[in-house]
Amino acid sequence: MARNLPIPAPGVLSDEWTIVTPRQLARAGPSARDRKTYVAETGPAGRRSHPLSAIAELVGDLREYRYLLYQLTLRDIKLRYKQAVMGFVWAIFMPLLIVGSGVLVRYAMAYLSGEQFDPAIISGLALKSIPWAFFVGSIQFASGALVGNINLVTKIYFPREVLPISATLAQAFDSAIGALALVVVLPFLGIGLSAASLWALPLTLCLALFTVGTALLVACANLFFRDVKYIVRVLLTFGIFFTPVFFEPAMFGSIGTQLMMLNPLAPILEGIRLAVVEGHDLLRSLVDPRGVVVWSPWYLAYAGGWALGIAAVGVALFHRLEFLFAEYI
Amino acid sequence: MVNDVGITAEGIWKKFQRGEIHDSLRDMIPALLRQVGGRGPRSGELGERDFWALRDVSFAVKAGEALGIIGPNGAGKSTLLKLLSGILRPNRGRLQINGRLRALIEVAAGFHPDLTGRENVFLNGAILGMRGNEVAQKLDLIVDFSGIEPFLDTPVKRYSSGMMARLGFSVAAHMEPDVLLVDEILSVGDLAFQKKCHDHMRSLTAQGVAVVFVSHNLASVAQLCPYTMVLAEGRSQFLGDTVEAERHYVSLVRAARTQTQVSLVLEDFEILDEERRPKSVFRAGEVCRLRATVRANSSFSQFSLGVSLAVPSGDEVFHTTSYRLDGSTVDLEAGQTAMLEARLILNLAGGDYTVFLQCHDYAEVPRKRSEICRFDAGRLQVPAIPEYGGVAFLDPVLDLAVRTDDGSGSPDRELRGSGGMLQG
Numbered sequence: 197m198a199r200n201l202p203i204p205a206p207g208v209l210s211d212e213w214t215i216v217t218p219r220q221l222a223r224a225g226p227s228a229r230d231r232k233t234y235v236a237e238t239g240p241a242g243r244r245s246h247p248l249s250a251i252a253e254l255v256g257d258l259r260e261y262r263y264l265l266y267q268l269t270l271r272d273i274k275l276r277y278k279q280a281v282m283g284f285v286w287a288i289f290m291p292l293l294i295v296g297s298g299v300l301v302r303y304a305m306a307y308l309s310g311e312q313f314d315p316a317i318i319s320g321l322a323l324k325s326i327p328w329a330f331f332v333g334s335i336q337f338a339s340g341a342l343v344g345n346i347n348l349v350t351k352i353y354f355p356r357e358v359l360p361i362s363a364t365l366a367q368a369f370d371s372a373i374g375a376l377a378l379v380v381v382l383p384f385l386g387i388g389l390s391a392a393s394l395w396a397l398p399l400t401l402c403l404a405l406f407t408v409g410t411a412l413l414v415a416c417a418n419l420f421f422r423d424v425k426y427i428v429r430v431l432l433t434f435g436i437f438f439t440p441v442f443f444e445p446a447m448f449g450s451i452g453t454q455l456m457m458l459n460p461l462a463p464i465l466e467g468i469r470l471a472v473v474e475g476h477d478l479l480r481s482l483v484d485p486r487g488v489v490v491w492s493p494w495y496l497a498y499a500g501g502w503a504l505g506i507a508a509v510g511v512a513l514f515h516r517l518e519f520l521f522a523e524y525i
Numbered sequence: 526m527v528n529d530v531g532i533t534a535e536g537i538w539k540k541f542q543r544g545e546i547h548d549s550l551r552d553m554i555p556a557l558l559r560q561v562g563g564r565g566p567r568s569g570e571l572g573e574r575d576f577w578a579l580r581d582v583s584f585a586v587k588a589g590e591a592l593g594i595i596g597p598n599g600a601g602k603s604t605l606l607k608l609l610s611g612i613l614r615p616n617r618g619r620l621q622i623n624g625r626l627r628a629l630i631e632v633a634a635g636f637h638p639d640l641t642g643r644e645n646v647f648l649n650g651a652i653l654g655m656r657g658n659e660v661a662q663k664l665d666l667i668v669d670f671s672g673i674e675p676f677l678d679t680p681v682k683r684y685s686s687g688m689m690a691r692l693g694f695s696v697a698a699h700m701e702p703d704v705l706l707v708d709e710i711l712s713v714g715d716l717a718f719q720k721k722c723h724d725h726m727r728s729l730t731a732q733g734v735a736v737v738f739v740s741h742n743l744a745s746v747a748q749l750c751p752y753t754m755v756l757a758e759g760r761s762q763f764l765g766d767t768v769e770a771e772r773h774y775v776s777l778v779r780a781a782r783t784q785t786q787v788s789l790v791l792e793d794f795e796i797l798d799e800e801r802r803p804k805s806v807f808r809a810g811e812v813c814r815l816r817a818t819v820r821a822n823s824s825f826s827q828f829s830l831g832v833s834l835a836v837p838s839g840d841e842v843f844h845t846t847s848y849r850l851d852g853s854t855v856d857l858e859a860g861q862t863a864m865l866e867a868r869l870i871l872n873l874a875g876g877d878y879t880v881f882l883q884c885h886d887y888a889e890v891p892r893k894r895s896e897i898c899r900f901d902a903g904r905l906q907v908p909a910i911p912e913y914g915g916v917a918f919l920d921p922v923l924d925l926a927v928r929t930d931d932g933s934g935s936p937d938r939e940l941r942g943s944g945g946m947l948q949g
Contacts, residue, residue, distance in 0.1 A: 233621045267651035271637060271644075278639055347634040352652055353611040353626075420557065517557065522612045523541070 250515040251508060257355035265358050265365070272337070272366035287373035290333070294325035298442040305443075319385040320473050322378055324441045324465045327403050330371035331410075331461065332432045337363035338411035339428050342419045342521065349419075350522045357514055360415035364408055387473060395471035395478045399464050402503040406460060409506030412514040419525055440466050446490045453488055460502035463495035530588040530624040530703040531735045532609065538617035539579040539604055539759075540571060578604045579615075580759045588624075588703070591726075591736040593750030593767060595743060595774050601759040602739045606630060606708055609737065624703025624735070627654055631708070632693030638682035642673060642692055645681050649696045663699045670721070671695035691718060698725050705729060707738045723748060743771050743838040771837055775879075778839075789884050792862065793818040794902040796880065806906045807871050809918035815867040817882050817902065820860070825897075827854040827887040830865040833899070834878045842873065842916060848887050872918040875909025 258265060277283055298321035306313040338360040342349055345359055382389075418424040436442070438459060445456035445466060456462055470476040470491055482491040571577070579601045586592045596602050607613045608620060610628045635652035636645045646667055650660035660667075668674050671692045673684075681689055707726065726749055730736055740746050746753055746767060753770035755763040755777065763773040798804040799812040807813055815832055831846025847853045847865065857863055865882075882902040885895040913921070 233619070261651075261654075263656050264651040264654075267648045271640065271648055274644065275637065275639055347631070348652065350607075350612065351631045351634045352628065354652065354654065519612070519614045522607060 250512040254357055254511050254515060261355055261358055264354055265362055268358060268362035269365040272362060273369050284373060287370040288377050290329040291325040291374050294329060294441065295321045301442045319382060319387050320469045323469050323472055326371055326374045326378060327465055327468065328441050330367055331407050333367040333370065334364040334407045334411055335414055335428060335432060337367055339414045339418045339425045341415045346525055349525055356518050356521055357412065360411040361408060364411045390475040392475045392477050393472045396468045399467045402499045403464050405503035405507040409510035412510035416514050416517055419521055446484055446488045450488050457495060460499065463499040467495065531586050532704055532737065533585045533621045535583050536618040537579055537582045537608060537615045537620060538577060539608060539613065540575045540616050541578045543574045543576060577759050582761050584754055584764060586735045586737055588733045588735050589730055591730045591738060591750040593746035593753035594737065594739045594756055595741055595746055595753060596756035597778060600756040602756055606706055606739055609706055622704055626704045627700040627702035628706040629697045629708065630706065632697045633689045636681050636689060636693065639680055641680050642677045646696055649693065653697055653700055655700060667695045667699050670698060694722060702734055704735045707736065747771065747838065775839060788823045789898060790820045791882060791900040791902065792820050794882060796903050796905055805904065806908065809871060809873055809907055809910060810920055811871055813869050813871050815880060817865045818862055819884060820862045821857045822859055824859050825857045825886045828857040828863060829854045829885045829887055830863060831883040831885060832867050833881045833883055835881065837877055846883060846885050848885060854887055871907060873907050874913060874916050874918060875907050878905050880905060
């Protein structure tokens with residue numbers, strides 16, 4: 197058996213081996229996904245050909261690795277409820293605390309301004325507490341998602357996006373339980389669902405996109421700089437004062453409202469409250485008796501723009517830096 | 526369609542940085558921005574603190590072939606595996622993988638200690654790239670293969686490390702790859718489990734999987750791979766037949782060792798027969814004498830010489846020193862020479878043996894670290910005897926008979942077979 201191991205000379209290579217470019221990959225269908233060519237120099241076969249292709253590749257990767265995404269999400273959910281005191285109460289613990297704090301703050305405000313405390317605001321607080329808890333929880337879990345799985349990141353190949361996204365999905369599971377509880381409770385708070393309530397759905401989608409984008413960015417940043425986790429924790433702790441959770445932006449007057457609504461989460465939270473609690477159609481502006489513009493349809497576009505923008509930037513940046521993770525972690 | 530499954534690596538270079546990667550934000554942010562902008566320092570220029578972990582490595586593995594990669598620690602084996610699996614990207618060169626690539630690297634890496642064995646099987650299966658209900662369908666096979674069924678619903682944090690490794694390998698073994706990367710993991714578990722793993726890998730190759738097997742265990746590479754690449758200091762030193770590669774590797778390791786042996790010089794070494802005539806081929810059971818002269822360039826207070834014999838894979842079959850045998854050591858001044866004559870009965874199986882001369886200084890505490898150096902002194906050969914197998918020659922006498930009721934067939938008489946060379 198005097199067979200020699202075939203080492204193709206550079207020129208001969210293309211005869212024996214098909215060089216597949218990403219464009220050909222897309223045309224050849226799923227079976228060709230298993231062909232990978234890495235060329236070090238930037239060229240037509242390189243992965244960095246088009247910025248938008250990052251998103252297309254992410255969607256493809258997620259479809260291919262959806263089972264992994266499912267399993268990792270399941271793992272994160274199980275771990276939260278294993279050997280835990282609270283169990284499923286945890287899912288509504290944080291929203292309850294937020295509502296409790298909100299009631300305190302609003303009671304104090306009402307007392308100082310000499311008004312009667314209006315129990316109706318509890319429904320608004322409860323409604324905002326769940327998306328806010330979702331955002332905070334997701335970002336907190338996602339910030340450690342890459343560094344906490346250092347074993348996997350340095351040893352095994354899979355699209356790394358799966359890790360922060362599964363952290364977000366696990367948090368979404370908790371929030372879904374909270375939301376279910378809320379749906380049961382809302383009628384007792386005197387809130388009937390109207391057609392306008394449906395606006396909550398696209399706004400939730402915006403929130404999801406914005407959260408996933410931020411989660412990718414934060415996970416990635418924390419891999420390169422370990423203190424990002426602490427910075428994020430501080431920002432999230434005090435973020436509740438810069439986001440209209442406890443209060444409505446309109447309380448700050450005309451300019452105050454506009455400034456408040458610059459926070460990408462503000463139009464999402466406020467929009468959900470207006471649509472569900474007040475039954476307001478978000479395509480129409482809302483001006484309160486003092487002449488403050490409480491809602492303008494542009495806020496919808498603003499929220500959507502942020503959601504899409506952050507998601508795109510997050511995916512593109514993450515995708516570009518992904519193969520440096522094992523080296524820099 | 527032509528089965529073009531396999532890996533081609535063409536002139537792969539990979540660099541790393543020594544020390545902390547970035548001292549400050551000031552270095553790092555520009556570096557990252559260049560990466561994002563696609564103008565990163567990927568082109569093959571070496572920076573101030575960079576070094577090449579891999580230099581110009583090329584090879585190809587096709588369907589049904591198994592390539593072994595051996596090399597000392599730090600040769601670049603793991604880096605190469607990471608490049609192949611897609612975790613890292615090369616700085617120069619082209620790497621092409623055709624087919625479903627799966628890696629048997631750190632098979633228990635995806636395990637979470639708080640989850641049960643069963644939950645971890647599903648999780649790990651997904652991490653290793655299995656799809657949908659593939660794991661569910663194979664669960665029974667996986668559990669069978671691992672042999673840990675009674676503990677399947679116990680959290681793996683209560684497993685022994687061996688159980689964990691076995692479960693991990695069992696999951697990994699049920700992937701259906703076209704291209705498989707294997708790293709060292711066959712050293713987990715007991716002998717029976719290792720054999721299972723070897724058999725499994727052989728069957729994969731037979732099914733047309735292209736296998737790359739990275740190890741520094743020569744014996745397991747030799748068992749699995751007809752071709753081997755020797756990697757040292759990031760370069761491919763040899764690529765070809767495994768037997769050749771082994772020889773190359775052993776001499777490489779030896780060369781690295783002799784560089785440190787400045788304080789002792791092996792002046793003379795002879796392999797002789799009983800009557801002190803030079804000889805290199807011995808029958809099993811024959812007497813062999815080894816004579817060595819060593820000159821010291823520095824002084825040693827409890828100096829002792831010893832010999833050891835090893836098979837080509839590097840496994841030692843025998844070793845001793847004068848100190849261990851009867852406690853004898855010598856006081857050696859700088860410039861003096863020490864002489865040793867050893868008499869051995871070569872009760873060895875047929876094969877090639879490397880003779881090493883070991884130099885010890887037993888003044889060294891702890892004694893286990895007494896070895897100063899060893900010289901690769903010579904070779905001797907014992908021709909294979911078709912009647913025997915194994916690693917040693919035990920001068921056998923076997924008596925076989927059918928037992929009858931009157932006891933006439935009882936094996937109480939001495940029967941001399943083809944053995945008994947010493948007496949014969």
